[in-house]
Amino acid sequence: MRAAMIRSALLLTSPSALAVTSLAATVQTFSVDGLSLQYAQVANGSNTDLRMRLAAPTTPGWGAIAIGSEMAGSLFFVLYPSTDMTKTTVSVRTAPREVMPTPIEGISYRVMNSSIANGMMMADVVCYGCTTWNGGSLNTMATQQDFIYAMGPGQAVADGDSNSAIIRKHNRRGFFNINTADSQFTAAEAPMTPFIPVGAAAPAGSSSSASSGSSGSSGSEDMDYTYMLVHIHAAMFCLVWLLIAPAALWALRFASVRAHYILQILTVLLVVPAFAVAVVMSRRTPYSSFDTYHQKIGITVFAVTIVQFFFGALQHTIFKRQEIRHLISSTHMPLALPAWSP
Ligand SMILES: *[C@@H]1O[C@H](CO)[C@@H](O)[C@H](O)[C@H]1NC(C)=O
Ligand SMILES: *[C@@H]1O[C@H](CO)[C@@H](O)[C@H](O)[C@H]1NC(C)=O
Numbered sequence: 001m002r003a004a005m006i007r008s009a010l011l012l013t014s015p016s017a018l019a020v021t022s023l024a025a026t027v028q029t030f031s032v033d034g035l036s037l038q039y040a041q042v043a044n045g046s047n048t049d050l051r052m053r054l055a056a057p058t059t060p061g062w063g064a065i066a067i068g069s070e071m072a073g074s075l076f077f078v079l080y081p082s083t084d085m086t087k088t089t090v091s092v093r094t095a096p097r098e099v100m101p102t103p104i105e106g107i108s109y110r111v112m113n114s115s116i117a118n119g120m121m122m123a124d125v126v127c128y129g130c131t132t133w134n135g136g137s138l139n140t141m142a143t144q145q146d147f148i149y150a151m152g153p154g155q156a157v158a159d160g161d162s163n164s165a166i167i168r169k170h171n172r173r174g175f176f177n178i179n180t181a182d183s184q185f186t187a188a189e190a191p192m193t194p195f196i197p198v199g200a201a202a203p204a205g206s207s208s209s210a211s212s213g214s215s216g217s218s219g220s221e222d223m224d225y226t227y228m229l230v231h232i233h234a235a236m237f238c239l240v241w242l243l244i245a246p247a248a249l250w251a252l253r254f255a256s257v258r259a260h261y262i263l264q265i266l267t268v269l270l271v272v273p274a275f276a277v278a279v280v281m282s283r284r285t286p287y288s289s290f291d292t293y294h295q296k297i298g299i300t301v302f303a304v305t306i307v308q309f310f311f312g313a314l315q316h317t318i319f320k321r322q323e324i325r326h327l328i329s330s331t332h333m334p335l336a337l338p339a340w341s342p
Helices: 002-021 207-212 223-255 257-284 292-322 326-340
Strands: 028-032 034-045 047-057 063-067 076-083 090-095 108-117 120-128 145-153 174-176
Touching: 028 145, 028 174, 034 063, 034 145, 047 063, 047 076, 076 120, 090 108, 090 120, 223 257, 257 292, 292 326
Parallel strands: none
Antiparallel strands: 028 034, 034 047, 047 120, 063 076, 063 145, 076 090, 108 120, 145 174
């Protein structure tokens, strides 16, 4: 009975398992609230060209998709309507940090087709050899290449025919990934137009072709929640390390041991959830492998805090019972000394 159930479960899952292991390249897609990307890499001699269909709603004023994990150094494809509202301008840009991206030099691209219809901008773009650019590069063989996106504040872009038009600060942004390894087409197999029309229904009777074109994106959820976590994380740690923990050290010196440990218990009660928030938040960003200095230092401080709390609690119990303070003091105090000596 049980074996039969397992066998039928295997039979049911095997078609999708086959689809996952298929080696054929597929056009990778991403979409959030009308902003969308269809992405294919095509071998061109020793170069790799990027063929993309980009679409964005006109209401925000502009929409952008960029290759990279943060504004600094990413390669931006910014869409906004031409002045006569008939074509979509594609401005390829970069930014040195969190400032308005400006047109990048040394990138060769062509807009093959562009239109505006029903409040949607659309452009088919080929970017020749755009795997490295001034300030960044793209991993053409990644299962999760980082991308970011943004949409404008709802204000029309003035001077929409210009490649260097001023765009006002986004009010939405976020991260996503594209499986570039699965989107590598040879020149021969790449369709001349590898772009699936935006919003097109799947051809009748071929539901599998619809799903094969929509793999590879994740993390498309709105970033507001992640940014809220960033603020909670910052607020909690500021409260702990700028107010409560210093007050606890001050208390030990000028008030009482009792005030010290009550404040330090409060410290730990806040540090544990604040650390949990940091972990949840990090996992939602491109920094989910915890290898930045900020994260490493944070994890170290968290570990030291817990060890310190443990020694403090131990010292308190033993001191009360046996009046032998010096033994554990020699472990509890030195860790705090850098902070507490004048
Ligand atoms: C290959 O790249 C060159 C520019 O580097 C471009 O002119 C040419 O059209 C590309 N070939 C194809 C088939 O897209
Ligand atoms: C350009 O895009 C429009 C809208 O998707 C489409 O109807 C048209 O056939 C395209 N033209 C070319 C030359 O690809």
